[in-house]
Amino acid sequence: MRRLGEPITLRELARHAGLSQRTLMRRFTEETGTTPLQWLLNARLGRARELLETTDHPVDRVARECGLGTAANMRLHFRRALDTTPTAYRRTFGSS
Incomplete structure (x- = not known):
């Protein structure tokens, strides 16, 4: 969880777990x-x-910090998963 902002591959996860990628x-x-x-x-x-x-x-900063790369990529994933945009989500759930 501490490394969400970093690129993480299946190969790295498998190596860390001491398993083959398939396993x-x-x-x-x-x-x-x-x-x-x-x-x-x-x-x-x-x-x-x-x-x-x-x-x-x-x-843009949120996207980078959580590992989603760009604001455009984050918007795409928000739309697919939550049926909203990051900006609309912030307006609805933000603390301000």
């Missing part, structure tokens, strides 16, 4: 019901939501 995929999916990369995307979206709710950081 990691199978075991992770069995345990969590989702793939490691989908889990990572959901964790990054959760972090982005938290930052949008609690900070006034620009959307």
Whole structure:
């Protein structure tokens, strides 16, 4: 969770777990019901939501800090997962 803002590959996750990529995929999916990369995307979206709710950081900065790269990429994932935009989400749930 501390490294969400960094690029993380399946190869790195497997190496860290001491497993082959294939075994990691199978075991992770069995345990969590989702793939490691989908889990990572959901964790990054959760972090982005938290930052949008609690900070006034620009959307570009939030995207970088949570590992989604750019504001455009973050908008795409927000639209797919939450059916809204980061700006609309902040207006609804932000603390200001």
